[in-house]
Amino acid sequence: METVLSIKGLTKNFGRLCAVNKLNLEVKRGQVFGMLGPNGSGKTTTLGMLMGVTNPTSGEFSWFGETPTHHLRKKIGAVLEHPIFYPYLSGQKNLELNALVKQCDARNIPNVLDLVELTDRRNDKYKTYSLGMKQRLAIASALLNDPTVLILDEPTNGLDPMGIAEIRELIKKIAANGKTIILASHLLDEVQKVCTHFAVLKRGNLIHTGPVNEVGQGEERVEVNAEVENLNEVLRGFSGTATVQRENGFYEVTLRENFHGKDLNRFLFDQGITASHLVTRKKSLEKHFLEILADGK
Numbered sequence: 256m257e258t259v260l261s262i263k264g265l266t267k268n269f270g271r272l273c274a275v276n277k278l279n280l281e282v283k284r285g286q287v288f289g290m291l292g293p294n295g296s297g298k299t300t301t302l303g304m305l306m307g308v309t310n311p312t313s314g315e316f317s318w319f320g321e322t323p324t325h326h327l328r329k330k331i332g333a334v335l336e337h338p339i340f341y342p343y344l345s346g347q348k349n350l351e352l353n354a355l356v357k358q359c360d361a362r363n364i365p366n367v368l369d370l371v372e373l374t375d376r377r378n379d380k381y382k383t384y385s386l387g388m389k390q391r392l393a394i395a396s397a398l399l400n401d402p403t404v405l406i407l408d409e410p411t412n413g414l415d416p417m418g419i420a421e422i423r424e425l426i427k428k429i430a431a432n433g434k435t436i437i438l439a440s441h442l443l444d445e446v447q448k449v450c451t452h453f454a455v456l457k458r459g460n461l462i463h464t465g466p467v468n469e470v471g472q473g474e475e476r477v478e479v480n481a482e483v484e485n486l487n488e489v490l491r492g493f494s495g496t497a498t499v500q501r502e503n504g505f506y507e508v509t510l511r512e513n514f515h516g517k518d519l520n521r522f523l524f525d526q527g528i529t530a531s532h533l534v535t536r537k538k539s540l541e542k543h544f545l546e547i548l549a550d551g552k
């Protein structure tokens with residue numbers, strides 16, 4: 256699959272504060288890539304560097320295999336900070352002005368308005384729009400020049416549940432139309448709902464990257480008990496066992512990857528042991544990330 260973005264050792268220091276620390280990432284065409292992290296973890300700083308508005312301290316990145324240039328950035332649409340729209344002008348007029356500034360074809364306006372479902376409201380003044388509509392107009396503006404990649408920083412921040420759902424649907428729709436999307440979020444739930452791949456940042460450090468569908472997975476932990484003297488040794492003798500711990504009244508076995516509770520059960524059975532208690536408890540990445548996100552920074 257084609258690499259859209261490749262980041263190598265990207266670092267940003269603000270004085271003594273390291274906001275982004277030697278970040279390495281790859282984003283492939285067609286991915287909806289989530290940058291997940293608590294407040295202050297370096298998401299916006301990273302997106303700022305990718306968009307050329309923040310200078311990296313060190314490291315590099317390439318878009319479509321090329322060093323970033325002004326020309327290349329035209330293939331990237333972004334909604335970073337709150338975009339500037341004129342409150343007394345209509346959505347339509349605002350997009351016309353943006354098209355002029357971006358030197359792109361105003362004939363795209365009906366398409367993008369349609370995509371973000373603002374066609375009906377296009378002639379209303381911007382200041383009369385709900386927050387969700389404002390955000391949708393910002394996305395429309397970012398799509399005006401039909402970029403290959405769309406970058407969104409916390410696209411659902413501050414929206415009500417309805418507005419959040421609309422934006423998430425819109426992101427999925429844009430992705431289904433073939434665009435690569437990179438979005439920052441501090442919500443695991445959001446990343447799980449809209450992203451295909453993601454990276455987790457904590458204090459500027461990359462601590463995980465992978466497909467979203469792995470999040471619910473993780474090594475299995477199995478609680479076991481059986482009426483056997485040397486159960487501890489027996490459990491340690493299983494090839495799928497990573498660790499064994501004595502918990503209150505039973506043993507907790509952490510299994511190696513690709514081993515499951517039923518494999519352990521069969522092993523015990525083959526040893527002539529019938530488990531009196533065998534419960535699989537998954538420690539998903541989900542729990543791990545939720546802890547990081549709750550931890551702050």
Ligand SMILES: Nc1ncnc2c1ncn2[C@@H]1O[C@H](COP(=O)(O)OP(=O)(O)OP(=O)(O)O)[C@@H](O)[C@H]1O
Nearest residue numbers: 269272274292293294295296297298299300301441
């Ligand atoms: N211009 C700046 N000058 C000094 N420090 C900065 C600047 N911009 C960001 N930082 C610091 O860099 C760190 C990362 O900030 P950043 O805004 O990238 O985090 P974030 O993950 O986007 O957070 P949030 O979820 O709150 O948007 C923070 O500690 C922040 O205070």
Ligand SMILES: [Mg+2]
Nearest residue numbers: 298299300408
């Ligand atoms: Mg931010």
